[in-house]
Amino acid sequence: MVQRATFLVVLLLALQTALATTYPLTVHDELGAELMLPAPPQRIVSMIPSDTETVCALGACDRLVGVDALSDWPARVASLPRLGNANDPNLERLVALKPDLVLTDEYSGLAGRTIVQASMGEYPQVDPEYVVQKDPQVVLLLDAPNGQMLAAAEARPGWSQLRAVRDGGVVALDWQQVDLLSRAGPRMGDAVVLLAWLLHPGRF
């Protein structure tokens, strides 16, 4: 999973240095994970619109072989195969395109799998039965600063059985953490580190 957690930084490094640098090239993403590019990437899949635009701005639009459902600029990417959205990509089609670099949403890359699908909308109301049935390992309470307390969440009907509750995986985020996770700004790298630390406490 972490190999797919590639960032804009990797992309910029890879493309800017394509002329001056010798391959194989090893770069580090913001998690510190090593990514080895044996040759300049020729078949790129972008699963985030911002990366699609950046790839094209760098003059490498013709190297794109597939994009996510939301990429719509520049206009020429409209003719490329659509691979769903970053949280829920069409993996079979993605593999079939034989990309040598996949630019994905950093969160989806390392978050494991979220049980709430993007298609359910921005603030989905989820059937509580579904949560119990899916038995998540980690629950992030983004509402904790507004009084949605940890104890109240864990006392919800049926939650005492959840792995997240039994193993201490219900985490009440504070304001700073909520802001960090909800702002797609220059601190996005910090957000990824925070998320990685929340999801894999032993490894980060």
Added chain:
Amino acid sequence: MARVLTRTAVPTTRAVAPVLVSTAALGVVLVAATSVGSVWVGPGALLSAVGDGVRGQVHGTVDTIVWQLRVPRVLLAALVGAALALAGAAFQGVFRNPLADPYLLGAASGAGFGASAVLVLAGSVPWLTRLGVPGAAFVCALATVAAVMVLARRDGGLPAVSLILAGVVLGSSLSAGTSFLMLAARDRAAGILSWLLGSFAFASWERVLSVAPLFLPAAAVLLLAGRALDVMQLGEESAAQLGVPVERVRLALLVAATLATAAAVAVAGVIGFVGLVVPHAVRLAFGPRHVRLLPLAAVWGAIFLVLADLFARTVLAPAELPVGIVTALVGGPFFLLLLRRQHAR
């Protein structure tokens, strides 16, 4: 409508049968709704999960889903549906107005404002956090109706027109307050809106047990007043001449209906349509006499809301629709169909 409302009374011996049949229908709907959801639970598994739950031996995912989530949810929907339809029938009878519904005196606007205030301010105002959304909704609903009654008082009585006007005006003011809160705290707006549209996603045994003690005595008062309500349909003066203590009956009915409404809104949000239309549908199907209309409205309100919630939690699963959207969107056309067929007869 006029023809239906003046239909002559049926003998009381025949009055019991529809109630029995409807109650049996409610039983079937309750069992069916408890079987369907994220996991299909067959009759055997359902019985064993309920048995485990009653004995306090809830083990495994199916037991947990059935006993801790689905059974309380279905029961809560039934209680709320019964409360709203019964209160609606009582309000329509008291005001002799087909447009009356349980929210006429401001209970919904009051509850909405209280719930919104908690959803926006709970983090910064500790006592609001402790009160919680249901607590604040309940208190504000009762306070609003009490204020409406005080404002509408004239010469020791409660004239219907003053009550309705005071209810509508105070309700509008409180709705404006809720709208302001939604605009002022945009990131809370989605949560407020989904509460305002009603949901049983937060159903629990705790909520069932908090509504029942309020609903049962209120329902008893309303059901006992059926005969007095029937006499009051002749007009308040005639009813008084026939020995009905009109003012006292009216006050008792308003208080009981308000209590039932406030308890329902507190645990489920503002679910529209049930309290307005279920009494009309029952009137169309079974006649206008309150002795029979009131119990049947309660039973069919329960059936209707359990089915509406079943639809709300399954049609987009695992996402949920606000149940208030379902009641109006699905129930509206159904009622219009019923209305047309009745007129065509």
